[in-house]
Amino acid sequence: MGQKDGFLQYNRELPQSRPPQERIKDFKEIYDEFPEKKTNEQAARCMDCGVPFCHNGCPLGNVIPEFNDAVYREQWEEAIQILSSTNNFPEFTGRICPAPCEASCVLGINKPPVAIEHIEKTIVEKAYELGYITPHVPKSRTGKKVAVIGSGPAGLAAAAQLNKAGHWVTVYERENRIGGLLRYGIPDFKLEKWVIDRRLEIMKAEGIKFEVNANVGITIPAEEINENYDAVVICAGSTLPRDLPIPGRELDGVHFAMDFLTQQNKEVAGDELCDKKISAKDKDVLVIGGGDTGSDCIGTSHRQGARSVTQIELLSKPFPNRTENDPWPLWPMTLRTSSSHEEGGQRQWAILTKEFIGNSQGQLEKARLIDIEWSIDNNGKQGFKEVPGSEREVPCQLALLAIGFLAPENKLLTAFGINTDPRGNADTKDYQTNVGHIFAAGDARRGQSLVVWAISEGREAAIAVDKYLMGESRLPSKDDSFLNVMSY
């Protein structure tokens, strides 16, 4: 490691964000510039810890101590080579990953962990600036054709890797733009969309084709895909939202979070909206669901000019620190405060929504809520009971359901004759479905998850497809990511 005592010399430091009241006036990313010297110091905090748990904590197997060392020595070309040996899109994960690597950083045992995610973003942005990220067209082509269905991070990673292996790849996307939830779920204030476009230009120059407005199984029959391609990778995401079937669900003003977020992203992109706009302006907004999607609804509601924003969650308030149930290096199940939470609104836990109440025109006016108490029975099963006398009505003219996703849409899987697991996800063995030439990756296979997992699955599925087509694969697997770096 570059500086042996760096972790003693420097404290963890991250870029400042713009003041909340200023940044909610626009949809731009929120972080200020950070001097390069400070990033070198942050990289110097990486210890010579011997067994880098961060490497294992990352679903991609990112070789973190090695790129930290290169950043400390200001060797940006070496740093991007190490980083891109395991991650096709560090510009996405460097912005929006919850960073499981940092949760398992050895320094994190008794000090704030190394700022790995920030270092990752800096490496990739510096590499673009210095011209180190350029298209790499494969030297030879295998003549095999692969269709990737769905253009989220899983589909893009699978496409990039399969193209690298020399196959001709076409990505099909039913939306009018490429990117999946990166494009139409995650708000611009977390990930500006030029970041996706910049990467797409590289991928197109490398020979990957993209077909938009192509709804496979609906506007493009599965038979056509089967006839024209040697293999197919389904990366269609987990898009069926969980509903809340309580009285009043049909009222005007109760919406799925994704309908709200997608519209806003489309508006920022300058797209025309097909449906009536769901707006938070001058409304009391109730966000139901305490996760990331709910948090994105809060940030978007504030930017649209909501009168008030309240987020409610069924589960109890998490602890501020790790407990004996989630010791280091496990992912901490602690209270998280996102940048959207910093911008205002209220958060409440252990609350059940009983009913939506509307006026005579069918418009939402109020929600009826009740407090609940969680307990564990003698068999270890968790359950809750309502707290008598805690029932109340709260004003709300917009309610956003952000309570998760169930599975991929069944029509696509049925069109290809693919078996599903008990949760409705594509059932696979080593990413291969029951239909030999069809593979699946990302949220469509593992259920709703994270961008970093989607990229990891896309890369691993590409290896399985390559082996199926060629009998063997030289594409790198996350299991030997460390060895690949050592061979530079």
Ligand code: FAD
């Ligand atoms: P997706 O990104 O869902 O992409 C699937 C694509 O397939 C979509 O574009 C869809 O239109 C397309 N498709 C579906 N059916 C068809 C068809 N029949 N024909 C053609 N195309 C089709 N994760 C993080 O790590 N950090 C975050 O900050 C974060 N924030 C999130 C915020 C929100 C609001 C949501 C909903 C999720 C968030 N996630 C986040 C999770 C993350 O976005 C997903 O885990 C990830 O995008 C899954 O990638 P994927 O490629 O499997 O699927």
